[in-house]
Amino acid sequence: MAPVAVVDKSSRSSLSQGEVEAILKRAGIEENSPDAFQGRGGLFMVVAVAIFSSLAGLLMGLDIGCIAGVKTMDSFSEGLLHEEKLKDTQDSLITMIFGVGAAVAAFPPVMDFCVSKLGRKGAVLFGGLVFCLGAALQAFAINMAMMLLGRIIAGFSVGLLSGNAPVYTSEIAPPALRGALVTGFQFAITVGIMIAFLLALVLEDVEKPYGGWRWVIAAQIVPGVLLVMGGLLMPGSPRYLVGQGKPQQALRCLLLLRNQDVRQELAEICQEHELDSDTTGSWAEFCSGDNLKLLGIGVSIQLLQQLCGMNAFMYDGPLIFDKLFGNEHAGRLFTLVSGVVNIFATIPGLFLVDKCGRTVLMKWSAVGMMFCSGVLASIGDLCFEADIGTCGPWAKWTATLAICGFILNFAYGWGGMAWVYCAEMFPQKHRTKGVAATTDANWVGNILIAFVPPLMFAHWGFDTFWVFVGTNALCLWVALILPETKDKSLEEIRDMLNAWLSQSWKVRWFKINF
Numbered sequence: 001m002a003p004v005a006v007v008d009k010s011s012r013s014s015l016s017q018g019e020v021e022a023i024l025k026r027a028g029i030e031e032n033s034p035d036a037f038q039g040r041g042g043l044f045m046v047v048a049v050a051i052f053s054s055l056a057g058l059l060m061g062l063d064i065g066c067i068a069g070v071k072t073m074d075s076f077s078e079g080l081l082h083e084e085k086l087k088d089t090q091d092s093l094i095t096m097i098f099g100v101g102a103a104v105a106a107f108p109p110v111m112d113f114c115v116s117k118l119g120r121k122g123a124v125l126f127g128g129l130v131f132c133l134g135a136a137l138q139a140f141a142i143n144m145a146m147m148l149l150g151r152i153i154a155g156f157s158v159g160l161l162s163g164n165a166p167v168y169t170s171e172i173a174p175p176a177l178r179g180a181l182v183t184g185f186q187f188a189i190t191v192g193i194m195i196a197f198l199l200a201l202v203l204e205d206v207e208k209p210y211g212g213w214r215w216v217i218a219a220q221i222v223p224g225v226l227l228v229m230g231g232l233l234m235p236g237s238p239r240y241l242v243g244q245g246k247p248q249q250a251l252r253c254l255l256l257l258r259n260q261d262v263r264q265e266l267a268e269i270c271q272e273h274e275l276d277s278d279t280t281g282s283w284a285e286f287c288s289g290d291n292l293k294l295l296g297i298g299v300s301i302q303l304l305q306q307l308c309g310m311n312a313f314m315y316d317g318p319l320i321f322d323k324l325f326g327n328e329h330a331g332r333l334f335t336l337v338s339g340v341v342n343i344f345a346t347i348p349g350l351f352l353v354d355k356c357g358r359t360v361l362m363k364w365s366a367v368g369m370m371f372c373s374g375v376l377a378s379i380g381d382l383c384f385e386a387d388i389g390t391c392g393p394w395a396k397w398t399a400t401l402a403i404c405g406f407i408l409n410f411a412y413g414w415g416g417m418a419w420v421y422c423a424e425m426f427p428q429k430h431r432t433k434g435v436a437a438t439t440d441a442n443w444v445g446n447i448l449i450a451f452v453p454p455l456m457f458a459h460w461g462f463d464t465f466w467v468f469v470g471t472n473a474l475c476l477w478v479a480l481i482l483p484e485t486k487d488k489s490l491e492e493i494r495d496m497l498n499a500w501l502s503q504s505w506k507v508r509w510f511k512i513n514f
Contacts, residue, residue: 039258052230061192069200075211101155111436125231179353186416306445345411365413380462
């Protein structure tokens with residue numbers, strides 16, 4: 001084994017040619033020809049790989065979006081329930097068990113085992129295969145038990161994909177594009193939700209030869225197959241390969257992803273591996289010291305992404321629209337409007353995340369959501385608690401604009417930035433465990449937000465939105481204190497966060513970054 005040199009962390013971004021050569025030599029990489037380090041890929045290759053990786057988000061959105069439409073189809077009750085009405089417990093179970101499967105897959109020991117056996121790219125490929133299996137079981141289900149089995153298998157695959165695809169993208173992307181490419185995962189989710197809604201709308205009345213609900217679910221297999229096929233061609237993660245002691249393979253992958261000399265970047269990756277060489281990467285180490293602090297921050301970010309209230313609109317928005325407009329078609333109108341707003345409002349985030357920064361978008365996003373929640377709570381108290389028509393039509397349309405404004409602010413900010421920040425913040429040795437834990441927190445929050453808000457709406461009505469004013473105030477505080485990660489390599493982010501965590505807790509938690 002090559003000797004481990006003492007590395008000065010402060011020199012990370014300014015390695016001299018001699019230091020680069022020394023680091024690569026210690027890693028066992030020596031090439032006589034300078035052209036051996038000249039990349040043959042470039043922007044097109046990186047974007048293409050990120051798009052295939054983002055198909056994982058499309059699968060997640062398709063499943064989230066399709067199940068609500070499927071459950072209301074007459075062909076569903078006829079084909080699966082033998083013309084019986086879907087019971088409330090069955091309704092809840094079909095929705096909940098998907099999240100349970102995802103939470104199990106994202107549970108850190110499960111995720112760590114899968115990645116250690118399959119690799120980062122292999123875990124994405126395996127997740128695509130499992131999703132196809134789950135979708136097929138649902139599409140061909142002949143009873144509720146088979147349907148639930150397919151739901152939990154699909155949930156497991158989405159949990160595995162949501163914990164790996166953003167990380168894989170962050171590890172292969174150059175710093176200047178990393179935020180936009182990882183945000184593509186959230187954009188793909190919004191597109192998937194909208195496609196699922198449109199499929200359910202088009203196929204709702206199809207009954208022969210097979211019920212429309214089966215076609216809606218079966219359609220999910222197509223992007224699943226594309227993900228698997230793309231996964232076979234995608235290069236591995238250079239950072240993951242170096243961490244596994246395979247620097248030569250990491251070099252080959254970098255050459256496919258870059259169009260410039262890769263020695264500096266490869267040396268930085270190998271340098272981080274050297275810094276970690278005196279640590280074990282054990283669970284005890286992961287759950288102690290600065291790693292535990294990072295874990296707490298990441299879990300808080302992902303929980304707040306769920307508890308800010310967006311999915312309360314996704315799950316209960318149709319009921320809110322029914323209450324506002326007193327029309328049986330209002331719920332479907334909400335689904336259409338929210339889907340369109342969600343897609344188009346995510347696009348600015350793709351372009352701004354690497355220009356303005358992650359925390360800047362999170363700050364304005366939180367302010368916008370807090371304002372819109374306050375508007376909804378105030379109008380609800382004044383106009384909708386006693387009599388729906390107390391204040392006239394202006395109140396309905398103001399509430400509608402506030403809901404659309406909330407969705408808009410979530411989409412460009414906390415919707416995608418939570419995934420981006422959590423994919424960047426952990427050191428290589430603990431990245432799989434850390435992102436798994438934060439992803440699991442997201443799914444736990446998803447389950448909570450699916451069950452708690454309906455109870456709150458039932459008892460508190462529009463006063464529920466005052467709770468979301470509070471949770472978004474927490475989102476704003478977190479965004480104000482977190483250090484910015486844009487334009488930094490993952491190795492530089494590690495050093496920056498270590499320096500930030502070394503400050504006293506009073507400075508760390510109360511120093512506001514404008």
